Amino acid sequence: GEEVAQTPKHLVRGEGQKAKLYCAPIKGHSYVFWYQQVLKNEFKFLISFQNENVFDETGMPKERFSAKCLPNSPCSLEIQATKLEDSAVYFCASSQRVWWNTEAFFGQGTRLTVV
Amino acid sequence: QQPVQSPQAVILREGEDAVINCSSSKALYSVHWYRQKHGEAPVFLMILLKGGEQKGHEKISASFNEKKQQSSLYLTASQLSYSGTYFCGTGGSNYKLTFGKGTLLTVNP
Numbered sequence: 001g002e003e004v005a006q007t008p009k010h011l012v013r014g015e016g017q018k019a020k021l022y023c024a025p026i027k028g029h030s031y032v033f034w035y036q037q038v039l040k041n042e043f044k045f046l047i048s049f050q051n052e053n054v055f056d057e058t059g060m061p062k063e064r065f066s067a068k069c070l071p072n073s074p075c076s077l078e079i080q081a082t083k084l085e086d087s088a089v090y091f092c093a094s095s096q097r098v099w100w101n102t103e104a105f106f107g108q109g110t111r112l113t114v115v
Numbered sequence: 116q117q118p119v120q121s122p123q124a125v126i127l128r129e130g131e132d133a134v135i136n137c138s139s140s141k142a143l144y145s146v147h148w149y150r151q152k153h154g155e156a157p158v159f160l161m162i163l164l165k166g167g168e169q170k171g172h173e174k175i176s177a178s179f180n181e182k183k184q185q186s187s188l189y190l191t192a193s194q195l196s197y198s199g200t201y202f203c204g205t206g207g208s209n210y211k212l213t214f215g216k217g218t219l220l221t222v223n224p
């Protein structure tokens with residue numbers, strides 16, 4: 001597709017429940033990135049992929065967060081045992097070439113609310 | 116390390132100009148500029164690469180001082196549609212794009 005598609009748009013989870021977010025990058029884009037945007041608008045980098053391989057995962061809280069990008073499937077970001085502080089908008093972005101050298105296209109985001 | 120943007124907020128009247136600055140303490144390969152309207156996805160505006168190459172928007176210009184690790188975004192003859200939060204993202208040797216805290220631009224009629 002010609003846009004980054006994120007689903008669902010909104011997700012509400014009780015504290016301790018699992019949340020799974022999906023991202024379909026633009027066709028032909030090799031790089032996928034996940035960012036968390038909290039209320040103060042700050043973007044926190046979570047993880048990046050080059051095709052199905054993890055490129056950089058230094059931003060991931062590994063004990064509860066995991067992500068995958070498998071061939072012929074949307075990429076996913078999963079949060080086990082959600083906490084109140086996980087409430088945020090999660091953006092996925094994709095780019096054709098390596099991140100620092102080219103523009104990235106963002107999806108519309110998934111708003112996760114943990115209650 | 117997160118780049119520092121200034122100012123934090125600016126209010127303009129339609130037709131006025133604005134400059135938004137972005138600085139980093141680390142050596143940069145690239146600077147990216149995005150605009151985000153409330154409740155929407157960030158939209159790409161401009162990328163400035165080490166060595167002087169620029170790719171981006173027709174009505175918006177930017178500069179990149181590689182020696183000082185600074186970039187400035189120039190918005191001229193602002194329109195109401197320019198309102199939003201502007202983010203700079205800096206790309207360094209770690210291949211990660213790190214965003215600043217944003218500059219809220221409000222353009223009034």
